[in-house]
Amino acid sequence: MNTPPAVPLLSPLAPPAPRARLSSDDRRRQLLSHAIALFSKHGFSGTRTKDIAAACGVSEAILYRHFATKEDLYHAILDTHEAAAGKDEWLTEMRAIADRRDDLEFIRCMLAHILKSFREDTAFHRLMLYAGLEGHSLPGLFHERMSSSTFEFLRNYVVLRQREGAFRKDNPDALVMLLASPALQYATSKYIFGLKVFPGTDNEAAEEFAKLLIAALRPNLPVSKTISKKTSKRKA
Amino acid sequence: MNTPPAVPLLSPLAPPAPRARLSSDDRRRQLLSHAIALFSKHGFSGTRTKDIAAACGVSEAILYRHFATKEDLYHAILDTHEAAAGKDEWLTEMRAIADRRDDLEFIRCMLAHILKSFREDTAFHRLMLYAGLEGHSLPGLFHERMSSSTFEFLRNYVVLRQREGAFRKDNPDALVMLLASPALQYATSKYIFGLKVFPGTDNEAAEEFAKLLIAALRPNLPVSKTISKKTSKRKA
DNA sequence: ATTATCTATAGATCTATAGATAATGC
DNA sequence: ATTATCTATAGATCTATAGATAATGC
Numbered sequence: 001m002n003t004p005p006a007v008p009l010l011s012p013l014a015p016p017a018p019r020a021r022l023s024s025d026d027r028r029r030q031l032l033s034h035a036i037a038l039f040s041k042h043g044f045s046g047t048r049t050k051d052i053a054a055a056c057g058v059s060e061a062i063l064y065r066h067f068a069t070k071e072d073l074y075h076a077i078l079d080t081h082e083a084a085a086g087k088d089e090w091l092t093e094m095r096a097i098a099d100r101r102d103d104l105e106f107i108r109c110m111l112a113h114i115l116k117s118f119r120e121d122t123a124f125h126r127l128m129l130y131a132g133l134e135g136h137s138l139p140g141l142f143h144e145r146m147s148s149s150t151f152e153f154l155r156n157y158v159v160l161r162q163r164e165g166a167f168r169k170d171n172p173d174a175l176v177m178l179l180a181s182p183a184l185q186y187a188t189s190k191y192i193f194g195l196k197v198f199p200g201t202d203n204e205a206a207e208e209f210a211k212l213l214i215a216a217l218r219p220n221l222p223v224s225k226t227i228s229k230k231t232s233k234r235k236a
Numbered sequence: 237m238n239t240p241p242a243v244p245l246l247s248p249l250a251p252p253a254p255r256a257r258l259s260s261d262d263r264r265r266q267l268l269s270h271a272i273a274l275f276s277k278h279g280f281s282g283t284r285t286k287d288i289a290a291a292c293g294v295s296e297a298i299l300y301r302h303f304a305t306k307e308d309l310y311h312a313i314l315d316t317h318e319a320a321a322g323k324d325e326w327l328t329e330m331r332a333i334a335d336r337r338d339d340l341e342f343i344r345c346m347l348a349h350i351l352k353s354f355r356e357d358t359a360f361h362r363l364m365l366y367a368g369l370e371g372h373s374l375p376g377l378f379h380e381r382m383s384s385s386t387f388e389f390l391r392n393y394v395v396l397r398q399r400e401g402a403f404r405k406d407n408p409d410a411l412v413m414l415l416a417s418p419a420l421q422y423a424t425s426k427y428i429f430g431l432k433v434f435p436g437t438d439n440e441a442a443e444e445f446a447k448l449l450i451a452a453l454r455p456n457l458p459v460s461k462t463i464s465k466k467t468s469k470r471k472a
Numbered sequence: 473a474t475t476a477t478c479t480a481t482a483g484a485t486c487t488a489t490a491g492a493t494a495a496t497g498c
Numbered sequence: 499a500t501t502a503t504c505t506a507t508a509g510a511t512c513t514a515t516a517g518a519t520a521a522t523g524c
Contacts, residue, residue: 212414217448
């Protein structure tokens, strides 16, 4: 019917692409990478193996050569994406701050780290949310991941500072959750759901929250002035 | 092959059930109700129209008599579940507390309300999370819903108390997010993801967080002792 | 007579596999 | 020779509809 253009822009009926034949490892990595992007956008059941293969420019048969089932691919992702990049440097930095007992900077740095993580690795955090909702909990759930090393690190510092009299002697788990939650909420709203939060950069937000949070953690009874320490009478 | 049991336990080959024939409205409500339960568990693409129909004990054809498409059903849910139950009473209670400027009780009551909402209406909050992730944002997204009336209410109180010198004069949006985020985080971890948070009842958690948050909101330089009402001098 | 309901099925889509083909490395 | 890749397709599943059936209300 249609007369083909005299000067085809690229190539008229040439084989679709010179089909780059990747090594098994490279193709596997590529599949994982595109799978992360798609699963994080649409969830497990909202993502088609066809789309993942297409994103890599290969057929589905290739995908199933690398992963026996769709579930396998999903679990491979959750396993793989284990340690977030740059976590070691962050821990080192945090430890230095902890050593000099710079509480405000400690909190600010932690918040900035959370915000940066959501900003730069949004797909990962979406994936964790989906995994949590869909019940593929397994590895991750930021929160639970955080539990292992990061949460313990934060909790230890809080307990230490409580012993030193710098933080209130409330439930340390409550204090840690208090510290992390504004950043988690801010980051989720802004990066996962794309809502408008209050303006300004992430670092400004971290600074603002840190300033507020440090006040929440300080013991509330400076002996001399402000609130007298022994208020044994307290009415409901 | 098998000889049928001489005394069938219930009824051997009787019509499966006396099929309760509901009115159109009742059936529609029932469909919505079970759809909420299933969509909230598995998300939009993880839920089969067949399962929704089966949960109501009817065929899929019935579902499609009430809703033209699966999408229609989903949107009907998100539209329907508009105003959370008991919100009016809550607002009334909050206004009374606001009138007597009981900041601590104001915060505690707000937190308790959030926790109660997640505890008693977990499916709804799961649904909102799924809707946000899957991009069916439309109505809801707790956060956004909250925006409209509830968020405005909280923000107004914060601004009022800032003017009266009882709260720090920081960005009121940051203050509101700070106030709400621990409860949102706690409730999401506990009720949506089923993680263990620190022990104790929700009300105890609300009290604990409120105690900490109130400290974060107070202006940080009490002139004489406690908070004098007219603090015109305030250094950064 | 009206209408809530069912059975049966079309048509699309999705996961997964079998068998053939072609590019690479020795 | 090895192996990354494709085409084609089986088999299951899923949304949605057409046409028949039976319970309700007047």
